[in-house]
Amino acid sequence: MSDLMRILPAIALRGTTILPGMIVHFDISRDKSIKAVETAMMKDQVIYLVTQRDPEAEDPGMADLYKIGTIAEIKQVVKAPKNTLRILVEGIERAEILGLENNDKYLEAEVAAFDQQDLTALSDNAKEAMLRNLKELFITYCTENPKISKELAAQLLEMEDIERLVDQIAIHLPLPYTDRQRILEGISLEDRYEALGLVLSNEIQIMEIRIDLQTKVKERIDKNQREYILREQLKLIREELGEDHTQTxxxxxxxxxxxxxxxxxxxxxxxxxxxxxxxxxxxxxxxxxxxxxxxxxxxLPWDKASEDNRDLKKANEILEADHYGLEKVKERIMEFLAVRTLTQKGESPILCLVGPPGTGKTSIAKSVARALDKEYVRICLGGVRDEAEIRGHRRTYVGAMPGRIASGMQQAGVKNPLMLLDEIDKVSSDYKGDTSSALLEVLDSEQNNKFRDHYVEIPLDLSEVLFIATANDMQTIPKPLLDRMEIIEVTSYTENEKEHIAKEHLIPKQIKAHGLNKGQLSLTDKALKEMIHGYTKEAGVRSLERKIGEICRKTAREILEKGENKVSVTVKNLDTYLGKPVYTYQMKNETDEVGIVRGLAWTSVGGDTLQIEVNLMPGTGEFLLTGQLGDVMKESAQTGISYIRSIAAEYGIEPEFFQKNDLHIHIPEGAVPKDGPSAGITMATAMISAITGTPVKADVAMTGEITLRGRVLPIGGLKEKLLAAKNARIKKVVVPAQNKPDVEEMSQEITQGLDIAYVDTMSQVLDIALAGKED
Structure with a gap:
């Protein structure tokens, strides 16, 4: 950098960079820029040109300008319309801006030029290598860019001075101002050569990619045009040959x-x-x-319908033949058929069969379809979480297809099939939409005559579809969806019902499935009862069917290996086919005991009995609950102890008793989670027994919820609970009085042999359960 500093009027350029040796004209309109030109013209016509970093800045400061600019000589000034000057300048040399002077009228910059002799000190070999490399790059650039004229390219390639060649290529190529600024900031020849080489290499790469893309697009267009021309020619040839009758x-x-x-x-x-x-x-x-x-x-079956069976007698025969029990379901189907026969149309009901697994909910839907001569379509909703599964995808999506409802109609081929919505309680929702909300329109008789699938777009009439839904748990079905369906409970089977189902359906089905004849396997009644009692413990009959299948497999092997003609399974040899009994029922206690009460519980696979134990020990009034109890049961225990404390005087319990003793409630099988509002009276009875030292009758079981004032509230799952009591050989069962209608609806087979006591208050429960009290 020279010692001579200069203060020159300056112009801040927007989107333009001037290199030394360039002769170029440009327009200026800012007042400060015009004043700077006027000042330069009055002096020596020399001006400093520097580029703005941000072209949008109106009044740039030192931070808004690049550090290196060009000292230039003004050759010509022409006034243009709208207060604009057009000036012609020639770049002289690079200069660094050191600062801006305080001048309100125009930009005035303190600049310092560079000593060029020190910056070009390179060996002749280095200069020659740079010259050859740059020429090769320039030739490649000109080949890829046809806009560069051949005359200009030839003129530049004739130059043998590397410094001049670098400057002239940078001046004449159509480069963005940012690339020119990068070259301008190359102070030494080596720096300028590297900057220009990098710019040329990048431009060559960009042009190669652009040409490649253009070639691919052209090939695709040419292919489409070729196919179109060939098709038109083929069409014309067919017309000439008289073959244009072929249908498109x-x-x-x-x-x-x-x-x-x-x-x-x-x-x-x-x-x-x-x-x-x-x-x-x-x-x-x-x-x-x-x-x-x-x-x-x-x-899709828009107006195509099948003829329904209107023969009530035939339908009833099919239902009775296919299923044992299930009286409510059969009765409702027969009512629907009777109404349909009288009205010739009638609204199709939306039935929901709710019950434990394996009770025949899905299979009864198939039987109903057969009884009514309807097409049968099964849609499994278990785990469906995308709303599009029900309503279909919009056709804007790649791979769009109709929803399961529209696909079911397509599969049925008629607009009045029986559509089974299996596992409706197991639908879920996520960010893709709420599946249960999408089902609301499907299952609403007021709306489903114009069900709109997103893919089909034309409204579908679902009003004549007979929907039957199945669910294991009614609690998990959303309330709006539940409101649109008619609930029919399919409860657990008794052991007697399981025996009938096995004889009439399961054994013949499994014998046929395993390639046996009727005479090749016989199963005695006692063996069947033992199988039901000791090898299965469920509400339905799936496990029972698997056990029958196991016997059939072993029978088939014996017939083939030992040459047996017939295999007879009895109680004595049952364990050779199925092993030792898997389940044992906890029978009633032999003697009356203090602090032990038998409760009744509902599970997803039927009923069970719970033995609630309470221990009393000296302590500080601590209240312990163990056995993996849920929140509901914990709250029931707290309610029970509060009720006992309120009636302590009636049982001679001293007030300070609860501060001097700890109470521990435990329900055995601690690994099994337990919860539900039906153990309140059981826990309260066990606590009173332990506190007063009064034994509880061994042959009494109970179920019911307790309130703070000792009222007994109704519970659910009573049929399963009574079956569990019978299995445990319990004679007396305490039930809430409000559940009496439920008991009256049950078959005599369930209640036979049970002494059912109905209670309204906790005092009635204690009178029945505690030994020494009158029944």
């Missing part, structure tokens, strides 16, 4: 649409879509999507 896809679709059993409005909409398909290029990607959509519309 569009013509075939139109013919199918005219034959379609649908309203005129729907038919017109389908034909409109076919017309769009006809005018579409068959090579286009959208053509395949449109074809699939039209095929879906033509396969």
């Amino acid at each position: 896809d569009a013509e075939q679709f139109i013919e199918e649409a005219r034959k379609l059993q649908a309203s005129e409005e729907i038919r017109e909409k389908i034909i409109k879509e076919i017309d769009r398909f006809k005018n579409m290029n068959s090579g286009a990607a959208e053509s395949t999507v449109m074809r699939g959509y039209i095929e879906t519309l033509l396969s």
